[in-house]
Amino acid sequence: MQYTEVMVRYGELSTKGKNRKDFIGRLAGNITRVLKDFPEIEIHPKHDRLHIVLNGAPFEEIDQRLKKVFGIQTYSPTIKVEKNIEAIKKTALELMQATFEDGMTFKVNTRRSDHEFEYDTNQLNKMIGDHLFDNMDNLKVQMKKPDMVLRIEVRQDGVYISNQLIKGAGGMPVGTAGKAVMMLSGGIDSPVASYLALKRGVDIEMVHFFSPPYTTDKALAKAKELAGILANYSGKINFIAVPFAEIQEQIKEKLPEGYLMTVQRRFMLQLADRIREMRGGLAIFNGESVGQVASQTLESMVAINDVTTTPVLRPVATMDKTEIIRLAEEIGTFDLSIKPFEDCCTIFAPPRPKTKPKLKDARKFEDRLDVEGLIQRALDGIEVTTIRPNETFLDDQAQIDMNLL
Numbered sequence: 001m002q003y004t005e006v007m008v009r010y011g012e013l014s015t016k017g018k019n020r021k022d023f024i025g026r027l028a029g030n031i032t033r034v035l036k037d038f039p040e041i042e043i044h045p046k047h048d049r050l051h052i053v054l055n056g057a058p059f060e061e062i063d064q065r066l067k068k069v070f071g072i073q074t075y076s077p078t079i080k081v082e083k084n085i086e087a088i089k090k091t092a093l094e095l096m097q098a099t100f101e102d103g104m105t106f107k108v109n110t111r112r113s114d115h116e117f118e119y120d121t122n123q124l125n126k127m128i129g130d131h132l133f134d135n136m137d138n139l140k141v142q143m144k145k146p147d148m149v150l151r152i153e154v155r156q157d158g159v160y161i162s163n164q165l166i167k168g169a170g171g172m173p174v175g176t177a178g179k180a181v182m183m184l185s186g187g188i189d190s191p192v193a194s195y196l197a198l199k200r201g202v203d204i205e206m207v208h209f210f211s212p213p214y215t216t217d218k219a220l221a222k223a224k225e226l227a228g229i230l231a232n233y234s235g236k237i238n239f240i241a242v243p244f245a246e247i248q249e250q251i252k253e254k255l256p257e258g259y260l261m262t263v264q265r266r267f268m269l270q271l272a273d274r275i276r277e278m279r280g281g282l283a284i285f286n287g288e289s290v291g292q293v294a295s296q297t298l299e300s301m302v303a304i305n306d307v308t309t310t311p312v313l314r315p316v317a318t319m320d321k322t323e324i325i326r327l328a329e330e331i332g333t334f335d336l337s338i339k340p341f342e343d344c345c346t347i348f349a350p351p352r353p354k355t356k357p358k359l360k361d362a363r364k365f366e367d368r369l370d371v372e373g374l375i376q377r378a379l380d381g382i383e384v385t386t387i388r389p390n391e392t393f394l395d396d397q398a399q400i401d402m403n404l405l
């Protein structure tokens with residue numbers, strides 16, 4: 001059965017009053033971007049729906065991409081036919097024969113926005129239902145929660161027939177909520193936090209701290225590859241790698257062990273904030289979850305957050321680790337996150353970080369360092385890469401290692 005169009009429904013967008021135009025425009029742009037390797041496709045955003053005209057493109061592949069576009073509540077592959085009853089009957093029957101399985105229940109649901117059409121919805125339901133019963137065995141109608149709803153929409157420009165209602169990713173189109181930076185490590189939590197930020201329409205750029213020679217190329221490659229998985233939800237993602245070794249060496253040399261972690265985190269947040277400012281972002285996101293580790297107690301957050309007044313948003317703050325892991329599995333980042341390439345925090349983690357650091361002491365110890373000089377040198381060393389959906393970095397690395405042998 002060849003579907004001719006996909007009908008996309010907006011959900012939350014519809015309630016957004018005057019911003020609606022911007023939302024629909026962004027969504028159309030984001031859909032165009034994820035489908036750009038199907039040049040035959042046409043995208044028509046309307047005020048209540050968006051139509052994707054397939055022109056022969058395979059729905060199965062389009063389906064995989066649409067599932068990851070935020071701002072879509074539901075969508076249906078449909079077949080458009082002319083406004084005559086014989087054409088409707090014929091296609092409805094073909095679609096049912098191709099997809100209906102024994103034991104299922106169904107109903108016909110007709111809508112009519114063209115009131116000039118010669119039959120009303122009751123007549124249409126009956127005529128189509130009768131036609132199906134005349135030509136198929138074992139059909140069972142059920143009005144409440146049937147397994148399949150055969151939807152027939154009579155519109156001005158034609159009749160749309162569909163029997164699937166697919167749940168979209170929900171949320172808001174990426175870009176509608178503005179720009180922000182995301183602190184992405186190689187762990188489990190920050191990729192999930194990234195997904196949740198994108199889901200609310202925030203266009204994020206990844207900030208990643210790495211510490212060569214203490215951390216390997218693999219740790220950096222892993223973080224980039226995680227960004228590649230997340231890029232499925234945004235079309236592409238900028239990845240900003242920030243050299244962090246000098247700062248860590250200085251902290252380790254000059255500060256008491258109990259404050260290594262707190263002051264490292266203060267530097268990370270300051271750097272993230274400076275990068276945010278340079279790149280026109282409005283907020284900082286990270287993957288902290290209250291109480292998960294020493295740096296994520298409320299006391300620690302007070303001592304760390306002190307370096308900025310920029311909103312620091314923590315999408316997974318209140319989630320249990322098991323809930324975060326479940327989401328990580330769902331979005332496909334978990335298996336990569338648990339690969340054991342140690343990042344900069346693991347290498348310089350003190351054995352006993354303070355779980356209740358004091359803000360006053362954190363400031364006092366930090367004053368032993370040339371904060372501005374360290375920050376400036378780290379900023380001078382940043383490298384920005386644009387990462388595409390599913391771009392891989394670890395495999396390339398494995399390839400290089402093989403070649404060296």
Ligand code: ATP
Pocket residue numbers: 182183184185186187188189190191207208209210285286287288292293295343344345
């Ligand atoms: P994650 O699973 O996200 O790594 P975690 O449980 O390992 O989190 P931490 O290592 O304490 O927790 O980090 C807390 C947050 O700080 C991370 O979620 C991330 O937002 C940020 N962060 C930690 N390390 C880095 C890094 N190397 N680069 C960028 N951000 C980082």
Ligand code: MG
Pocket residue numbers: 185186187345
């Ligand atoms: Mg981590």
